[in-house]
Amino acid sequence: MHPSVKASVPVIRRLPKYYRYLCALKDSGVTSISSRELAAQMGTTASQVRQDFNCIGDVNGRQGIGYSVDNLLTILEGLLFGDGQRLSTILIGCGRLGKAVSSFIANNNNGFTLIAAFDVEPALIGQSISGIPIRHIDDLESFCAQHNPHVAVLCVPRSGAQQISGRLVELGIKGFWNFSHYDLSVPYPDAVVENVHLGDSLMSLGYRLRNQD
Structure with a gap:
């Protein structure tokens, strides 16, 4: 720049x-x-x-x-994309949205690489998502201490987004791609947040269609 x-x-x-x-x-x-x-x-x-x-x-x-x-x-x-070294990324929340987002990260040359996925649902633990085994959220601290990921993708309900974000910042996460339908604001100067609201684009489309001249 x-x-x-x-x-x-x-x-x-x-x-x-x-x-x-x-x-x-x-x-x-x-x-x-x-x-x-x-x-x-x-x-x-x-x-x-x-x-x-x-x-x-x-x-x-x-x-x-x-x-x-x-x-x-x-x-x-x-x-x-920087020097070509991909940013190590973890996924929190492995439901339908998490699966779609994980597939996007895994199959696109976007400068990120998914290294772990976490959930609280017992039926999902041990399954794979985009080739990555799903771990229980209780393993978050030990995994981050060992692998030092840069980015967390949040595909969790809005009620849990703020709580998990603070926990992740304490574990060294610097970037958040947030799909939780909650405008996440992380009170740490070094953290960067991208809030994604899929419904906003759809509502904008509806407005434009309904208000054409």
């Missing part, structure tokens, strides 16, 4: 979308693209694209040619 500029959260949230579009462009044989063309695909403005790129590194657009797709992808891959 550019040494004099710290990207805001809105910019950070746009980076994966840039990455997806640029990967598709590269696969189509496109080698360069202008800010105007990229803005049209992103649903934003050319000015916004240029401002975003000023925040992320040495992005040099050439007059009349545009930005190098390969250069943009290299910069974005460095920001989104």
Whole structure:
């Protein structure tokens, strides 16, 4: 990232979308693209694209040619995936949602690797989820002490999300991908939380359909 500029959260949230579009462009044989063309695909403005790129590194657009797709992808891959070392991840909650999320992590090149899964349901303990054996939640402390995971994915009821998050922070977890239908706020400065509400997108879709001109 550019040494004099710290990207805001809105910019950070746009980076994966840039990455997806640029990967598709590269696969189509496109080698360069202008800010105007990229803005049209992103649903934003050319000015916004240029401002975003000023925040992320040495992005040099050439007059009349545009930005190098390969250069943009290299910069974005460095920001989104680091040095290529995947972040070790544990899953809390192995019901239907947990199974779907674990499959996504296991089958996508997203910079994370699932190393353990935990639940409280006796019938699930010892079964496998995405090739990972399900452990009882009582094993959480001993596992984290031995393996030092970075990230926890929460697929638990909202009533248990706040309680388990504090426990996980004490065990060294730095990142939370939270599907608990609860806006988790972890009161620790080094912890990062992404709250995911699947219903929000569906309600937004419903609103747009019902309020079309």
